[in-house]
Amino acid sequence: MKVLTEKIEAITTHAGGTWGIVLEDLDTKETWKMNEHALIYAASVIKLPIMIAVFHASHHDEITLSDKVMLKREAIVGGAGVLQHMTPGTQFTIYDLVTLMIIQSDNTATNMLIDLIGAKKIQQIMVDIGMEKSKFFHKMMTVSVDRVGANEISAFEVYSLLRKLVTGQIISIHACEQMILIMKKQQINHTLPSQLPEQHEGLIGELKRWEIAHKTGYIPGFRHDVGIFYVGKRKLIASILSMGLDDIKSLEQFGNIGLEIYRYLENES
Template sequence: MELLMNEIQDILHRTGGTWGICLEDLDKKQHWSWNEKEDFFAASIIKVPIMAAVFSAYDQGQFHLSDKIVLKREDLVGGSGILQHMTPGISLTIYDYLTLMIIQSDNTATNVLIDLVGVEKIQETMSEIGMKNSCFYNKLMTVPVKTKGRNKITAGDMAILLHKLTSGSIISQYACEQMIDIMKKQQFRDCLPEQFPEMESDIIGTKSEWEFANKTGWVTGIHHDIGVLYVGNRTMNIVVLSKDVENRLAKQTMAQIGKCIFNYLKQS
């Protein structure tokens, strides 16, 4: 893993800006981090612990994932996602809202789920996971003028979340399997996996060379990508957070880092 660490450090030195990185090789039980305690604005990465809070409330019997919630006009917000373009009055299951929140980073779906479980439940879940240096305060795209703070994360805390997710230690093994399955359907693949090999094959039923259960997050000057990368029989938890880097350069840098990680798993 030392060679991989050196390759990534070289990339970061050339790029500049501020980066928070945590890698965990789950097969070799090796871990490497860079600025793991640095604070970053969470952007849409906060949607992963929100998903965990929803599964926790479901596990406690507060609702069924098949229960439906009517989309109201006052729920609609801008940014990412398709629900802002839908007609108010449609009814979707809680599981549908979860899926849209993760795979399309839908902000409207996110706020519906925040209203469902409440801010305190999300904070409580983050605390139970062990995310001691991360905070959740606000719904997305509707931040009030007077607020206690911004939603923030650290690479170290997100690495803790991924470790517990991949070990079945959040809520239940079933919940962790469901959350990873949703993340595998991610539609934003233009950061870490940008330079991964094409997954399509001419042979029906061919198993993919890789799978990536991930979640991205971005606003101007901030770009993040976290997830669990499966290559053959090798698995790695990956957290890459950035700030003070131009958006296009940040994505290019993440793609380079992703390629290095993929080659490391493939060759080892």
């Protein structure tokens, strides 16, 4: 893993800005950290603990994932996602809202789920899963000028969340499996996966050459991508946060990091 981390250090040094990174090779148990406890604006990575809060509520029979929620005009916000273009009055299952929140980073779906679950419940879930320094204060695209604080995360606490997910230590093994499957359907793939080989269709049932269960986050000045790489039988957690980079060049740097991780796992496979 030393060669991989040296390459990532070179990429991040060349890119400039501030980085928070934690990697763990889940097969060799080797880890590498850089500025891992720094609190950085969360952007859409905060949607991961929101997803966990929804599944927690379902597990405890407070809601049912097949329950439907009506899209109200006053709930519609801009930014990422398709719900902002849908007709008010349309109903969506809670599971659909979670899926849209993760795979399209849909801000309207996210805010509907926050209203459903409640900010205090999300904050408590974050503490319960070990995100004690990370903070959740506000909805997407509706940040008040007199807000209490900003949504913040650290690379280490997001890594810990991912590790608990992939090892079935949050809520239940079944819930973790469902959440990982949603993350594998991610449609925003212009960061860590952007330079990986194309996924050609093979035989039915054949394992894919690679997969990533991940969640991105972006606002100007901040770009993140966090998730689990699956290459052959090899697995690696990557929690990568950045701020202060050029918004266009940061895409290339994330792609370079993703490619180096893929090469490492493929060579070791």
